[in-house]
Amino acid sequence: EAGVAQSPRYKIIEKRQSVAFWCNPISGHATLYWYQQILGQGxxxxIQFQNNGVxxxxxxxxDRFSAERLKGVDSTLKIQPAKLEDSAVYLxxxxxxHNSPLHFGNGTRLTVT
Amino acid sequence: GQQVMQIPQYQHVQEGEDFTTYCNSSTTLSNIQWYKQRPGGHPVFLIQLVKSGEVKKQKRLTFQFGEAKKNSSLHITATQTTDVGTYFCAAPQGAGSYQLTFGKGTKLSVIP
Incomplete structure (x- = not known):
C-alpha cells in the first residue's frame, strides 16, 4: 500500500512569514494526525481528525496554527505568522x-530564520 | 495531563551487548505502543501491547507490559548496528482519550 505522503520535505522561511504543509494519508484511514517534533524530543x-471532524x-x-481536512481525505496545516520556535519537523x-498503530509520513522540516 | 516517562535518555552499547529502555506512567494505561525512529527518518510502528503482563517478541526484540499496566519495557538482545535509532513509547493521554502521547525517547548508539 502507498504510505502517507507529505510535501514539501523542506521549507525555510523568515519569521512572520506564513507556510503551509500538505498531507495525503493512507487510503481508507479515517484518522489523521499532525505532530510537531522538535530536535531531540518526541x-x-x-491536531487529530476523525474523517473531516476535529x-x-x-x-x-x-492564534497562529490552523489545519483542515476537507472531504475527510488530505489535510493542510498552516502557520501564520511563523516564529523562530516553530522550527521543527512536522509529521x-x-x-x-484512534488507538490503532500510526503510519507516519516522511515529515516536513521547517526552519524559521 | 498524563505523561509517559522514558529512561534512559541515551544509551551507548557495544555491538552484541543487550539494551533495555523503560517507559513509566503514574496512571493505568489502556494500551502502549512502541516506535523506532532511525536518524533522519520518521517513527515506525513496532508493537502494541494491550493486556496486563503481556509479553511479545519480534526476533531479538522483547516487549513487556507491566501487570499494573503502568509500565512497559523494550529489550533488545545482542544489539546490531541496524538497531541504531531512537525508541519511543506512546500511550493514550488518559481514560477514553484519543490523544496519543509520546515519551521523549531513548536514543540508542551501537559501537561496532
Missing part, C-alpha cells in the same frame, strides 16, 4: 481508527 500532537486540537497554538500520520 512527537507532540498538534477530535483533539488542545495543543494547537490556535503527518494516519491510522484506521
Amino acid at each position: 512527537p507532540k500532537l498538534l 477530535v483533539d486540537d488542545s495543543q494547537l497554538p490556535k 503527518c500520520a494516519s491510522s484506521w481508527a
Whole structure:
C-alpha cells in the first residue's frame, strides 16, 4: 500500500512569514494526525481528525496554527505568522481508527530564520 | 495531563551487548505502543501491547507490559548496528482519550 505522503520535505522561511504543509494519508484511514517534533524530543500532537471532524486540537497554538481536512481525505496545516520556535519537523500520520498503530509520513522540516 | 516517562535518555552499547529502555506512567494505561525512529527518518510502528503482563517478541526484540499496566519495557538482545535509532513509547493521554502521547525517547548508539 502507498504510505502517507507529505510535501514539501523542506521549507525555510523568515519569521512572520506564513507556510503551509500538505498531507495525503493512507487510503481508507479515517484518522489523521499532525505532530510537531522538535530536535531531540518526541512527537507532540498538534491536531487529530476523525474523517473531516476535529477530535483533539488542545495543543494547537490556535492564534497562529490552523489545519483542515476537507472531504475527510488530505489535510493542510498552516502557520501564520511563523516564529523562530516553530522550527521543527512536522509529521503527518494516519491510522484506521484512534488507538490503532500510526503510519507516519516522511515529515516536513521547517526552519524559521 | 498524563505523561509517559522514558529512561534512559541515551544509551551507548557495544555491538552484541543487550539494551533495555523503560517507559513509566503514574496512571493505568489502556494500551502502549512502541516506535523506532532511525536518524533522519520518521517513527515506525513496532508493537502494541494491550493486556496486563503481556509479553511479545519480534526476533531479538522483547516487549513487556507491566501487570499494573503502568509500565512497559523494550529489550533488545545482542544489539546490531541496524538497531541504531531512537525508541519511543506512546500511550493514550488518559481514560477514553484519543490523544496519543509520546515519551521523549531513548536514543540508542551501537559501537561496532
